Amino acid sequence: MxxxxxxxxxxxxxxxxxxxxxxxxxxxxxxxxxxxxxxxxxxxxxxxxxxxxxxxxxxxxxxxxxxxxxxxxxxxxxxxxxxxxxxxxxxxxxxxAPRNNFPLHEEAEEYVFFAGGIGITPILAMIHWCEANQRPWRLFYLVRSRERAAFREVLAAHGDKVLLHADEDAGGFFDIAAAIAALPAHSHLYTCGPTPLMLAVEAAAARFPEEQVHFEWFTPKAIESQGDRPFTLRLAKSDKCLEVPADKSILEVLELNGVKVEHSCREGTCASCETRVLAGIPEHRDSVLSAAEKARNDTIIVCVSRALSETLELDL
Ligand code: FES
Structure with a gap:
């Protein structure tokens, strides 16, 4: 093993x-x-x-x-x-062994968590950390009905740090935009839950610097694949040159050619297929690299991302 x-x-x-x-x-x-x-x-x-x-x-x-x-x-x-x-x-x-694509910024002045349904799970570990390290935090926990709110007793012990909103009791959705508009500028936001919640937080948090807004996507963001173009893949270690056609991913082409890359979700959410880029410009389509990591262009999620340049050289 x-x-x-x-x-x-x-x-x-x-x-x-x-x-x-x-x-x-x-x-x-x-x-x-x-x-x-x-x-x-x-x-x-x-x-x-x-x-x-x-x-x-x-x-x-x-x-x-x-x-x-x-x-x-x-x-x-x-x-x-x-x-x-x-x-x-x-x-x-x-x-x-554990991997972390959703790390806490340990120096934030305040942590604001948005969780939807079972998306509370990573947030609960974050709350444990905040409590152990005496860091200020608050949680907006949004569920369809109270019976779908997990860890209710654990969360209830934190009093007014936790706002639990059940749509069925409240007669409608929580006003995410209003909650985010009221947050101080130094807040770091962490969100995990269904896609509509993630998109709502992403839109409402536009005034915050990207490095203060963090997401853990359950399901990948929609990918527009119409207009995909073929490109050339150069593999530095195995000294291969491969064509990636418009209808295949880099990962599929690697597999077809016997090049092993660790992978798991195959949809751009787990980062297990992250691979170092040596030359060329990736077209990032994943839901796991941060904006800063994407901007560096030195790594690519090969199960979903493609190339903007004619050729992409990978450390494989
Ligand atoms: S296999 Fe999960 S991100 Fe590529």
Whole structure:
């Protein structure tokens, strides 16, 4: 087993809300687990080759367990359905060591969290970190109904730092634009939840510098692929030159030519296929690199991104 893969025992499965579970994983021999920072996720390797990423929601100070929140997706492609219907205490799961595409800026003056539904999971780990480090924070937790609000008791203990808005009780959607308009300019915003919530925060937070607005996308942003053009891929290490046609991704072309690249989601949200760019200009289409990382053009998410230049040289 590679060092970044662990075989862990399912220790507990607890209801967190309607259609949401918390799965707790521990080393079967009680060994300490690799550390993680707030915002990190792990991949669960499920039967039938399914690999799914789930954010860690427990206190990042804990080394003896990982807890992930798993919402039952209405359009589940098998991952969340398996966890909800078949996973049981005592099972062994292979998981990857934690990775973090949604890190907290540790020097922010104030943390403002927007979570929708099960998107509360990485935010909960962030709240643990803020509490442990005595940092100011507040949470806007937006759900369709109260029964879909996960970790209600844990959150209730934080009093007025948490605003829970249930559309059904309130008779409508929360006014995200008004909430963001009232935030001080030094706030760092962290958002995780369904796409409409992410887009609403993105639009309302336009006055904040990009480096203060952070997102963890569950599902990728829509990609416009009409007008895609072919380009040439040069691989420095394997000394290959490959054509990427308009209807294939870089990752697909690499696979077809026997070039191995780590990957998981294949939709630009997990960063496992991130690859170093040596020359050329990427056309970034992923939902995981920050604006600053995209602007540097020294890395590319090969499952979805393409090239603006005629040729792209990768460190492969
Ligand atoms: S495989 Fe997940 S971002 Fe490319």
């Amino acid at each position: 590679s060092v970044d893969r662990l075989n862990l025992r399912v220790e507990r499965i607890l209801p967190a809300a309607r259609d949401a579970l918390v799965v707790e994983l521990r080393d079967p021999a009680g060994a300490a687990l690799p550390p993680f920072a707030a915002g990190a996720h792990i991949e669960l390797h499920l039967p039938d080759g399914l690999v799914r990423q789930y954010s860690l929601c427990n206190d990042p100070g804990e080394r003896d367990r990982y807890q992930v929140g798993v919402g039952l997706a209405a359009d589940s492609r098998g991952g969340s359905r398996y966890v909800h219907q078949h996973l049981k205490v005592g099972d062994t799961l292979t998981v990857t």
